[in-house]
Amino acid sequence: MGNCRSRKITSLLTYITPLLIISILIAVAALKRNSDTIANSQNEAAWYVLQLNKEYAEFHHQLHRYASGNSDHNDMMLQYEILWSRFTTILTNTHISHLYHFDGAYHQISKQFAYIQSIEQQLIALEPGDPEQALITQVKERYENLVVFLSHKFRLSSGDLLKRVEATQTMKLLIYFLLCAIVLLGGILFWALWRESTSMRKLAMSDTLTGIHSRLWLNNHLNELVDAQQPFRFYLVDLDGFKQINDTQGHHIGDQLLKVVATRLAALSGEHYHVARMGGDEFAVIESLSVQHEINISQKLLNSFQQPTVLNGRTFAISASIGSSEFPLNASSVSEVLQQADFAMYEIKQQGKNGVLHFTSPTIQTTKPGSTSSKVKPFSRGI
Known part of the structure; x- marks a missing residue:
């Protein structure tokens, strides 16, 4: 309004x-x-x-x-x-x-x-x-x-x-009056534009469906952390089986499920953690490592999906495949952080879903004459 x-x-x-x-x-x-x-x-x-x-x-x-x-x-x-x-x-x-x-x-x-x-x-x-x-x-x-x-x-x-x-x-007085009116209206116009710009920026920084931070906010925040060389761990959260629920139960139920997940993840937000929606059924959690803390974020993320949710009178079990990467330990840029977390997330899906996998080192492929390629898995299994 x-x-x-x-x-x-x-x-x-x-x-x-x-x-x-x-x-x-x-x-x-x-x-x-x-x-x-x-x-x-x-x-x-x-x-x-x-x-x-x-x-x-x-x-x-x-x-x-x-x-x-x-x-x-x-x-x-x-x-x-x-x-x-x-x-x-x-x-x-x-x-x-x-x-x-x-x-x-x-x-x-x-x-x-x-x-x-x-x-x-x-x-x-x-x-x-x-x-x-x-x-x-x-x-x-x-x-x-x-x-x-x-x-x-x-x-x-x-x-x-x-x-x-x-x-x-009379004309001089009229001109003075009009100039004052323009200055006043100009100030009001500037204030209205500033307020609208602030409001639009706030809307752009928030996800319209879930109300948590948007992908734009996420990109800006990641760039700020990298520019400031502040260490952090990035978690990419992808819901397991969301497409099936969304296709069979309808988009309305799918949207409700996304809201429930966002609410549960938002409970993690605090001084050291920030939650955002990347789009679709993908979410992101940023864990600040600049200050030592004893909370196990990996376990908290998994616990967020342990309890089933009731949507439209029906109970649905939910889980997520989560991949993470750490800056600057493993990645030197935002794009590397996202790529490594995405790589880890797909790896955990191939391993059976419903888990957390931390990227620890680049994948090394070696090929020798007369032999097949071998891979060294660059992950550590989360709890």
């Missing part, structure tokens, strides 16, 4: 974490846009707008001088053309496209430009001598309205920029 919950948490966090990362990227992009808008509004856009105000003011000044008779018509029209080009630059220059981010700014400038365009014929026909005429007054009012509007729009405290600044602060 706990493993299932841990896997669900891990799966959920696996989906949530990328979404949070994407959210952070979106928030960072939005923050950059707002920051660029604020920066650009104080730089490029502000410069263009100031230039527009300057040229507009200069045009009004030249218009007033012409109407007063202090300037000629060409100077006034030249300033009109300069103002015209300034409007065109602002409205068509792609470098100040962020002007659209300010509500009404583009519309107001376009409206002013349309007005400037509409008075061209009036300017061409304008005669000097009346500095207070309606056209000059109208140009002045239009200019003053534009100055007030743009000054308000491009101030940092204006409504548009203030919203940008507030949005930027």
Whole structure:
């Protein structure tokens, strides 16, 4: 149940974490846009707008001088053309496209430009001598309205920029929150993965049927003992007649028998003994020889199979053929330990089963011309 919950948490966090990362990227992009808008509004856009105000003011000044008779018509029209080009630059220059981010700014400038365009014929026909005429007054009012509007729009405290600044602060807080959330969820995800990994390793190290150590645990433990050069004796336990019981009584009865054997062997587990299932009907017992002890493990192994077992209302006599090898006395590696114990186990089966045989030295085969091979049996009979 706990493993299932841990896997669900891990799966959920696996989906949530990328979404949070994407959210952070979106928030960072939005923050950059707002920051660029604020920066650009104080730089490029502000410069263009100031230039527009300057040229507009200069045009009004030249218009007033012409109407007063202090300037000629060409100077006034030249300033009109300069103002015209300034409007065109602002409205068509792609470098100040962020002007659209300010509500009404583009519309107001376009409206002013349309007005400037509409008075061209009036300017061409304008005669000097009346500095207070309606056209000059109208140009002045239009200019003053534009100055007030743009000054308000491009101030940092204006409504548009203030919203940008507030949005930027909000985005920063959101990014901080998302970063904290990712750190927290990352920690939870790491914990869930660690817990799941620990649980899976624990499951892998235990035999699913019997609950004792698995073959994986056995291999790891044997390698650790060999690497540390710690002496031990390895017992390979193979059940006698298990295949017949499993085939005739059914796999369910066979599994029950394996559980009974595992329970009996597990009773040997302690400071100096460890029990594992190698697979099928084979078990293993590791006896540590690093500390002297007086218990006869060979006898204890045989005693584990002396008492019959009752399965599904029927009594079954059980026995085992057991071969052993000792490290480093007879074997120098894990593979040699396993081979020698397996060799000894098959030898005891050939000798009538139900016993323990210790591997003592390699089998020596000698062949002479004109003679048959002879074998020196490399075993000592266990009790």
